[in-house]
Amino acid sequence: MDAFLTPEVTQALRLSLAVALRSVLFSLPLAVSAALLLSRARFPGRTLLDALVHLPLVLPPVAVGYVLLLLFGARGPLGGWLAQHLGVHLAFTTAGAALATAVMTFPLMVRAVRVSLEHLDTGLEQAARTLGAGPLDRFFTVTLPLLAPGILAGAVTAFAAGLGEFGAVITFASNIPGVTRTLPLALYTAMQSPQGDALALRLAILSLALGLAGLLLAELLVRAVRRRLGRA
Amino acid sequence: MTLLVSARKARGSFVLDAAFEAPLPGVVALFGRSGSGKTTLVNIISGLLPADAARISLNGETLTDTTTGVDVPVELRRIGYVFQDGRVFPHLSVAANLRYGEKRTRAAAFVRFDDVVALLGLGALLARRPHQLSGGERQRVALGRALLAQPRLLLLDEPMTSLDGARREEVLPYLTALRDSLAVPMVYVSHQYDEVLRLASHIVLMEGGQVLAHGPVSDVSLHPRLAGVVGLDESGAVIETTVKGLDGNGAAEVAVGNTVLRTTLRGCRVGSRVRLQVPARDVILSTRPVEGVSVRNVLAGTVVDLVDQEDGEVLVRLDLGGAPLLARITREAREALALGPGVRAWALVKTVATRGHVY
Secondary structure (H helix, E strand, C coil), X not given: CCCCCCHHHHHHHHHHHHHHHHHHHHHHHHHHHHHHHHHHCCCCCHHHHHHHHHHHHHCCHHHHHHHHXXXXXXXXXXXXXXXXXXXXXXXXXXXXXXXHHHHHHHHHHHHHHHHHHHHCCHHHHHHHHHCCCCHHHHHHHHHHHHHHHHHHHHHHHHHHHHCCCCHHHHHHHCCCCCCCCCHXXXXXXHHXXXXXXXXXXXXXXXXXXXXXHHHHHHHHHXXXXXXXXXXX | CEEEEEEEEEECCEEEEEEEEEECCCEEEEECCCCCCHHHHHHHHHCCCCCCEEEEEECCXXXXXXXXXXXXXXXXXXXXXXXXXXXXXXXXXXHHHHHHHHHHCCCCCCCCHHHXXXXXXXXXXXXXXXXXXXXXXXXXXHHHHHHHCCCCEEEEECCCCCCCHHHHHHHHHHHHHHHHHHCCCEEEEECCHHHHHHHCXXXXXXXXXXXXXXXXXXXXXXXXXXXXXXXXXXXXXXXXXXXXXECCCCEEEEEECCEEEEEECCCXXXXXXXXXXXXHHHEEEECCCCCCCCCCEEEEEEEEEEEECCCCEEEEEEECCCCEEEEEEEHHHHHHHCCCCCCEEEEEECHHHCEEEEC
């Protein structure tokens, strides 16, 4: 048996890691803001925003990819503007794969942050107020550090899920080797080719191992942070 | 220097409608049973809880006035708050907790980090994390953290409620030290009368969202409604006085009105300022001077008034030539002795019955 990591496998793995990482970095601040907005602010249209955030959970991923293509494609309203003014092209690029992944994993992250927000002792923020901390100061020195376990868990889970995003990526970013052919896309391609069985199996095992490692890491991180806060 | 508070807030069927004025520095006790509105009132003073109508001013500076729309933000009030549950930041070390408010204050420091650490005995705890602290230690950290923000007023909401008796005794001396050595003005919420007697200079007596009485501790101790809150067993005149002499057998003689009361007091010297409570249930009244009894205190006085209590009891207020005394007797005894305002009477008080501490 030849080496487990063939060039095709490493390429797909690297690409998957890069796409998932970029998607997490891009959506993390937005997810934290959305979670704060949804659980603390009262404004008209809150329920609608809540539904929009969770939409990728229930929509077929292909539909999400298609909507992204309509919006961010070369002739889409946003895609056209981005290409013209910033020279940024999203459809059929690695960045596009990351965007599609970010949209798909967004609800996971928002949920994780929201759960820890709901468990947050608002009394600690009040205490910070009485000690002279203004709103931004309180947010960065009390709220955010206390949300850290939830944010970390959400980020790691979203990262692990992002490694395997298929439908939205293939629809919006296509299946281009070295550009958008991530692990699941490479797996799909291998399954379609007559001699691809061995490769497909390797890719499947690798996906499984990565997913499991991601979930375990998320759990360990949460425990470590909780222990630090004395709430184990 | 004065703290002026008037506040109204309706919460469902509960209505807080309270007003008081207290001189500072000193310790103002908001005293009453659970549910009397003490915490609500202290939250309004801090600015954390908006009132329906309120006016709060501290040393002449208006902090809240709903009629003119003045509402100084909590973070700019410079009012420290020690919460019932401490609320020490779990993600910061003890030292970082202590520094949190200190770093943010723009006021000139009246207490320094090292002084607070020494005063509250926090030296060995600085590197620890909050979850490694006992309940009493946590409250001391909360207290130090609030102090280092250099507050103009310190609010303490039953800071010892979550502690057991021994831990309470561990924290109480720190609070008295704070009062005596730093003269920090404090508003202290409590439903423990003994705590109030040891700490407070001023009492705001609360019940059902209303202020029943407010004033110096010795005045409020005579208030007819106090017994309804603390129970008849706890009621009794509080007398602030000085030690005149020591008899070498553990008893001290203190001046009370135009007479002298013998009492047991630990740790006092001649000239010490002391606060005594003479429980009303331990005072026996006689309409004639008594001799040949073991009671060492037979104090001559005049009946000022008599207030009927529940269960056929009467609280009699005596004047001992300038100092008051409360006696708890039955209605039957009042009839038998024909006690009424202006009647001359002698109070018999056992030396060991009085409770006092150096103040």
